[in-house]
Amino acid sequence: MVVVLLVGVLAILKPFAAAILFGATLAIAAWPLRQWMIGRGVGPRLTAALLLLLSLLVIVLPALIMAPVLTDELKAFTESVENYFAATPQRPGWIENVPLIGGKLASAWDGLLEAKGDVATALAPQSEILQRWLITAARALGDSVVQMILALIVATMFCINGSKLVEELDSIVVRLGGATAHASLLAAAGAVRSVSYGVIGTALAQAALLVLGLALAGVPGATTLGFVGLLLSISQIGAPLLVLIWGGAAWWLFGQGQVGWGSFMVAWGVLVSMVDNVLKPWLIGRGIRMPMPLTILGVFGGFIAFGFLGLFIGPTLLAVAFVLLQAWRTSPPG
Known part of the structure; x- marks a missing residue:
């Protein structure tokens, strides 16, 4: 039943x-x-x-x-x-x-x-x-x-009803697994929160910088290109494709004879692409105590396996598994 x-x-x-x-x-x-x-x-x-x-x-x-x-x-x-x-x-x-x-x-x-x-x-x-x-x-x-x-x-x-839900959920997991289950619950929440800040925050920062650079260089359609860049950055898999946006803009500027602005666009585009490698690990690592390679693996693997929500599900599952593994490793043998 x-x-x-x-x-x-x-x-x-x-x-x-x-x-x-x-x-x-x-x-x-x-x-x-x-x-x-x-x-x-x-x-x-x-x-x-x-x-x-x-x-x-x-x-x-x-x-x-x-x-x-x-x-x-x-x-x-x-x-x-x-x-x-x-x-x-x-x-x-x-x-x-x-x-x-x-x-x-x-x-x-x-x-x-x-x-x-x-x-x-x-x-x-x-x-x-x-x-x-x-x-x-x-x-x-x-x-x-x-x-x-x-x-x-x-x-x-x-x-x-969040406070009551948290109390009931915490009571259930503690009854099922004690302190280890409680730590797993905190790790799951930390993973979801950190990935939210890391993925969305980094995407917004990259999109804002991209629009700013395109607008300063006088590239037409800066807002549209920035919106496309935001979608690519959020998708993770498409983040490396940002080079097509700022690279195409630089090519257009060089074609217009604006060598100075074209060179600026190349330098600015490299900066925009590198933000992902610096800002995201920092934001994600602030709220989850798990090796960064494992966290990044959870982000990309979760996206491939479950789509957009996998960005949050993947690191959460790995965080819970990591906590359980640590608890098992530190427990006395026998």
Whole structure:
């Protein structure tokens, strides 16, 4: 009966698993701020409402502000591409030698030349593929918005009843495994919190620096490119692709005869890419007592295994396993 009951509960919660996990991650990340506000005399419900408002300001408001900016910059970028290819520029010989995608890039360049820069005409043969891709992207975006709203609701509920939930969860794990289980619970919370600060904080820092450098150099579409850089940095796997953004911007500047700004863009881009190697380990290492190589392995391995939420699940599982291993190693033999 217990097994059947657990299976039924899991079946009910399965559609909301991502929202619950992400909501719990948000609540854990914001827990120190929540405790600080409650310690200053703010009630749990008011604290939860203020944190929800803060989440909306941090997540939703920038999206609303960015939407028209991205639209305008995308339109300006398309016009720049059309004007550039309307002048029938000669295709660089190195494009065909780009690994994996060189042939496709060369074909796209030739297609734009034949269409005299008309992007719509050049993409007409791939219209069906693009339409399917746009529909898939729109569906994924809609699902993401719904999941985000549910996650914020879950995080708000955790913030309201957080203290009682922490006490009950701590009581359960101590009853199951004693002090070792309690230490594992603290390690799991520390891992989630540290990765939240490390991944999101580093991505925001890289995106802000990238936009600043692009804007100073006068590269068109700086905000759009910075937004793309933010997504690449958060994804971890795409973080090394940041070089395509600042490298492409530098190439464009050199092509415009702006050697000074092109050199600045190269130096600034190297700085942006190196921030990931310095800031992220420092932020992650502040809240979790685990070897840094193991933590980074958990971040990347978790992302590959479970997707975005794996960024938090991977280090958490490794942190709990590490604590249990340490407890077993230090326990008296026999």
